[in-house]
Amino acid sequence: MRFNASQRAVAGRSGSRKSVSVRAQAAATSLAKADVPLKLEEGEMPLNTYSNKAPFIAKIKSVERIVGPKATGETCHIVIETQGTKINSKGKEVPHGVRLYSIASSRYGDSFDGNTTSLCVRRAVYNDPETGAEDPAKKGICSNYLCDAAPGTEIMMTGPAGKVLLLPTNAAAPLIMVATGTGIAPFRSFWRRIFYENVPNYKFTGLFWLFMGV
Numbered sequence: 001m002r003f004n005a006s007q008r009a010v011a012g013r014s015g016s017r018k019s020v021s022v023r024a025q026a027a028a029t030s031l032a033k034a035d036v037p038l039k040l041e042e043g044e045m046p047l048n049t050y051s052n053k054a055p056f057i058a059k060i061k062s063v064e065r066i067v068g069p070k071a072t073g074e075t076c077h078i079v080i081e082t083q084g085t086k087i088n089s090k091g092k093e094v095p096h097g098v099r100l101y102s103i104a105s106s107r108y109g110d111s112f113d114g115n116t117t118s119l120c121v122r123r124a125v126y127n128d129p130e131t132g133a134e135d136p137a138k139k140g141i142c143s144n145y146l147c148d149a150a151p152g153t154e155i156m157m158t159g160p161a162g163k164v165l166l167l168p169t170n171a172a173a174p175l176i177m178v179a180t181g182t183g184i185a186p187f188r189s190f191w192r193r194i195f196y197e198n199v200p201n202y203k204f205t206g207l208f209w210l211f212m213g214v
């Protein structure tokens, strides 16, 4: 199964206080690019391949906290094995409904072999509006399941869904990206394809602007 680059946008979140901008030019980068299995350049982009009643069963490979100790809330980088798991999904159905997460890696995944996909997930917590105290009984189901998952944990996936946040086919187009929080996820997939992966038929020559609200 191939999960393609960023097929979802994240709804805006409030509370952004300052922003930083990063300007990078592909021609100026000295990063050594990784070779990737170019077979994955072929074919159509997958769309809605898996559904609630016929989900894809994958396994968590790793979960890493990616915010500092003083951050408000917890956000995790989650790598999911999407190849080679071969778990029978017959008769399985997604419980608790689906939750949407933006894909934070390109089709080649973090290990450049096409065997994983990555997410950037913030734990959803509930704070009592009167006391301000956190109520664990009302914490978000899916985000906490993912952030607490041990390597090897099975998860059900549907999709991939959406075609709204894809790299332009014109590799010379300037990119101006604006994100806060986990909204960085789809843009991470962009910069990995542009700066980290050796794809002969895709040579980015535009400008890459990222504005990240923190």
Ligand SMILES: Cc1cc2nc3c(=O)[nH]c(=O)nc-3n(C[C@H](O)[C@H](O)[C@H](O)COP(=O)(O)OP(=O)(O)OC[C@H]3O[C@@H](n4cnc5c(N)ncnc54)[C@H](O)[C@@H]3O)c2cc1C
Residues within 6 Å of the ligand: 008, 009, 010, 011, 099, 100, 101, 102, 103, 120, 121, 122, 123, 124, 125, 126, 137, 138, 139, 140, 141, 142, 143, 144, 182, 183, 185
């Ligand atoms: C297009 C799109 C892309 C997204 N991409 C990302 C992404 O990349 N990363 C990311 O982290 N999120 C993303 N989200 C948000 C994500 O889909 C989930 O909504 C989020 O993770 C919360 O899901 P959950 O199952 O943890 O919480 P849920 O179980 O759905 O709960 C939702 C909220 O309700 C609260 N709640 C639970 N019970 C009660 C109660 N009894 N009373 C009051 N409140 C209660 C929970 O604390 C939580 O805050 C995206 C959303 C969309 C629409």
